[in-house]
Structure formats: structure tokens, C-alpha cells
Amino acid sequence: MAVTAADVKKLRDATGVGPAECKKVLTETDGDFDKAVKVLKEKGLAAAAKRADRATNQGRVSVKVKGDTAVLVELATETDFVARNPEFIALGETIADKILDEGCPETDEKLTGMVKDLATKIRENMSLKRIKLVKAAANQSLAAYVHGDGAIGVVVTVSADKPEVFAKEEARAFIFSLAMHVAAFNPVAISADDVDPALIREQQEIFRKQVHTDEKLKDKPANVLSGVLNGKLDKYFAGICFLDQNYIKNDKITVKQALGEAGKQLGAVFTISEYFNFRVGG
Helix, strand or coil: CCCCHHHHHHHHHHHCCCHHHHHHHHHHCCCCHHHHHHHHHHHHHHHHHHHCCCCCCEEEEEEEEECCEEEEEEEEECCHHHHCCHHHHHHHHHHHHHHHHHCCCCCCHHHHHHHHHHHHHHCCCEEEEEEEEEECCCCEEEEEEEECCCCEEEEEEEEECCHHHHHCHHHHHHHHHHHHHHHHHCCCECCHHHCCHHHHHHHHHHHHHHHHCCHHHCCCCHHHHHHHHHHHHHHHHHHHEHHHCEECCEEEEEHHHHHHHHHHHHCCCEEEEEEEEEECCC
16 A cells, blocks of 8 residues: 555644654554554653653642642653643643543652653653642642742641631632742741751751860850750751741741741631642752
8 A cells, every 4th residue: 555645644643753664564554543653652662761760850830729629740852942832731631631540649650651752752851750749628728839930839727716718819829829838948847846867967067066066166165066056956957957948928937937927917817737849850
């Protein structure tokens, strides 16, 4: 059977494979379109396997919210060029929608198959790097924020002693500002109590060496040195702890103080319950 230009175009549009390879496979399969697609997929998957060891440090975070549930999806690829590809972006959104609709908190064969299909078509290594499904409790509300080109995606969950406050637009706007804050300041933990003890010990050792090698402090009494050490640690926590950071909308107050002020204005006590911060390559 003769292979026409229209046949080649149809196969190329369906698979994204180059015209020469499409014509070759159509000739080999005697013009059988479905068989040609299958052959190209098999070849593509073989090529994808060879690409599997290539680093996927680029990508995009998709975040979707539906009622009291949110999902974050990080889809990874090799290059920022592909990360901006409309099909790549659409795939991340589709996967997020599917997870929300089905309530599946983990990847499965169907989802990885969708990623492999696009990887085969685009011919670049891809992976579904991570998924997080977040559900707010009855006394909670959540907000999501995606930074610019999808490099950062955040979900913040806030609790209130009077959950009816979440019906107010001002309360929802405040939670959204907290999600923006996380994207901007990248906190390590909500408070000092949540910081990994090993990280604290490491910083204490660093600060202790700084204090003991500071010529200005060498003759100071132990209680002064202890005060300097504690001051350094407090400053460190102020930089990495959500509640201790300067609030994005008012750098004269901390996030903890912002929670208190918002609570007074809206007639409720707010608490940050959890947050999830997906950063491409992180």
C-alpha cells in the first residue's frame, strides 16, 4: 500500500514523531495506522528508557482546590523549554484534576502512563515527582498560591475557634496572603518547636564557634556569652520559622502577630495548622 503525505501527517500529529520515521513505520506496517502508532510507541518507550537516567531538575507545580480539598502536583522534566510546553503544562493540570476527582493521594500506573505517553511524544525524560492531597477539617480552611510560571506551589491550612469566620472574604484573603508569604520566604517550619533537632544542634555548634572565636567577646563572662549565643539562635529562628518571620503584607510585624491582629478584627482565634511548599527541583 502506498503511503501518502496525508497518512504521514496524520501519524505525525498523533504521535509527535518526525515525518521520516512516520513514513518508514507506515511502510513497514503496510499503511496500518493503529499498528504504526503501536510500533512508534514501542520505539518511543525504548528511547524513554534510555533517557530515564537523565536528570529532571526542571518542571512545574500544579495546584488545584475543590471545596475543602487541595492537591499539589510536581511534574518534572529535563529542560525549562519543555516545562513551558503547553502540553506539559496541561498534563500537570489534568493529573491534578484527576487526583482531586478520585481522591487518590499517590501516583498509580494510570498516572505514570500519562506521563510516559507525553515523554514518548516529546522525547524528554519526565517523572511525576510528588503529589500531596490536603483536606481541611471542619474547623479549618485552606488557600493555595502558585508563583508565576509554576516554579512554586503552596497550600496553607488555618484553623479557627469559630470556623464560621471562614465565610468572610477577609478571612479567606488573609489565608491567601499566608500562602503568598510561604512562596516568598520559604520557611523551614511553622515554629521553633517544629525544627529538626539535628539542624538546631548543627546551628548551635556553628554559633558557639563564632562566639568563642570573636575577639570582642573573649573576655566576657559566661552569662554574656550564653546571651549572645541565644540571641543568634533567636535570629536564626526568625529567618526560618513561619510564625517568627516578618509578615509579607507588613514587615513591621511577625506572622504570629499578624494572626493575632486578623483574629481581633474578625472575631476569632487563628492557628496555622500546616503548610506544603513545593518548589521545582527542591
